[in-house]
Amino acid sequence: MKITRAESFILHVPxxxxxxxxxxxASHWGLAGVRIFTDEGIVGCGYTGTCAEGxxxxxxTIDRYYAPLLIGKDPFLVKELWDEMRYGKMHWIGRAGVTHMALAAVDIALWDIMAKAAGKPLWQYLGGHKSKRIKAYNTNGGWLNWSKDRLLKDVADIVEQGFTGVKMKVGKPDSRExxxxxxxxxxxxxxxxxLMIDxxxxxxxxxxxTWAKKMEEFDLYWLEEPLNPDDILGHKKLAEELNIPIALxxxxxxxYAFRDYxxxxxxxxxxxxxTRVGGITEWLQVAGLAAAYDLPICPHVGDMGQIHQHLVASTPGALMLEYIPWIRHIFAEPATVKDGYYILPQRPGASTDILPEYFEAYRVKS
Ligand SMILES: [Mg+2]
Structure with missing residues (x-):
């Protein structure tokens, strides 16, 4: 199989x-992505997620630096292609952020192609671990701009729907609030x-x-991203001192950064x-690293669950997956949660195919 062309896209979903x-x-969720076409008619789709900026x-980065490296290549050589992109011309100016998000989009599209060619949903192509369903926890009722009334109504509704896990945002100017x-x-x-707090x-x-210590009384499942993500030492101190596990x-x-953490x-x-760590190729290595330390994985759902459901279903140490349903309607096989559990996708690929009508409706010129 050979790659014939790669076309980037941007969608802004309200x-x-x-x-x-x-x-x-955020008033829109941004998908910055790429569709990769092959000479066998299989098209892969990958994307990363943004708050519709950048x-x-x-x-x-995809168009100028990564796509040209792909043309004529076999998508099954995904790890070789990953190295060529990661250590190519963009290495000088970016080893994280924009470049790794672009790399993630391309890498996900390549894995989508491979799983489609094998006729398997990605979670089976990677080697399945959870064959029926995966536990979901819901973040979509706990936003910081929600009034207290709305917050309490939404979390009550979420529990009523069958979810057994809820995450809420904190970080108000006055921590007493x-x-x-x-x-x-x-x-x-x-x-x-x-209950998790973020x-x-x-x-x-x-x-x-001070404040996480006070909140220990609420039996919190984890404390998410309390500090600047470059502050490994600070998080280590919190992990040692608090009776709430640190998630980030x-x-x-x-x-390498995960290794140090x-x-x-x-x-x-x-x-x-x-969608941030450079795609499935690097994510699997992080999962292996976590497994060697017996640490659970619960991915951040920057892709709104489409791709991560496959990774959780195929990874022994992955416990559950966040649920934020903003963009699920745009996909050919939307991530589906019922009674608090993701129902595993059955179509071949990574569940990243976008319905043509939404692809056109939400498309933004770059
Ligand atoms: Mg978070």
Missing amino acids: ITPPITDAINA DDLITR DYERVKAVRQTIGDEII VNQQWNINTAM GEHVYTK IHQGAVEYVQADV
């Missing part, structure tokens, strides 16, 4: 109503539901130590995001 966490505000830098919101959510959902990097070490990984871009005991739930 988020209604717009949401915020401690550092991001997408053009990602697709420019965070404390009161977490307390109210715990009272609303009861003791049986697991700081989105907003705290410093002192705020984290959505802003960690390489297996993991080896130093600074992360306790590994949230590697396939």
Whole structure:
């Protein structure tokens, strides 16, 4: 099989109503991606996710630097192609961020092609581990811009729908407000539901130590991204001092950075995001690393679940997957959650094929 062409795309899918966490505000979810065409008629689709800013830098990297390397090559040589892209012309100016997100989009499209050629959903092509369903936890009721009333109504609805895990955002200017919101959510959902809080990097070490310590009484399942994602030492200190496990990984871009976090005991739930860490090729290596330390993996759902459901279903140490249903309607086989569990996809590929009508409706010129 040979690659004949690669075409980048940007889609902006509306988020209604717009949401915020401690550092991001989003009215649209951006997909910066690529479709890779082959001489056997199989087309692979891969993408990364953004808050609808900077997408053009990602697709420019794909068009100018990665796509030309692919033409005429066999997609089954995905690891060789990954090395050529990663250590090619862009290595000088980027080993994370834009370049790794572009690399992720291309890598995912290549794995999509391979799984389609094999006639298997990606989770089976990778070697299945969970054959029926995977546990979901819901983040979509816990946004920071939600009023307390709306927050409590939404988390109650989520539990009513059958979810057994809920995540909420914290990081308000006054941490006492965070404390009161977490307390109210715990009272609303009861003791049986697991509850995670996500700081989105907003705290410093002192705020984290003081307020996470106070919140231990709410039996939190994890504390997510309390500090700047480059601060391994700070997270290590929190992991040692707090009785809430530390979760992070959505802003960690390489297996080397994960190695340092993991080896130093600074992360306790590994949230590697396939759309940030350079694609499936690198994600699998991070998963192997976590497995050697017996650490659970719960991916950040930057792709809104389409690709990560395959990775969780094929990875022994992967416990559950976040659920945020903003963009699922645009896909030919949407990620589907029923009674709090993802139902595993059955079509060949990575579940990344986008319906033509939405591809046109949400397309943005780069
Ligand atoms: Mg997060």
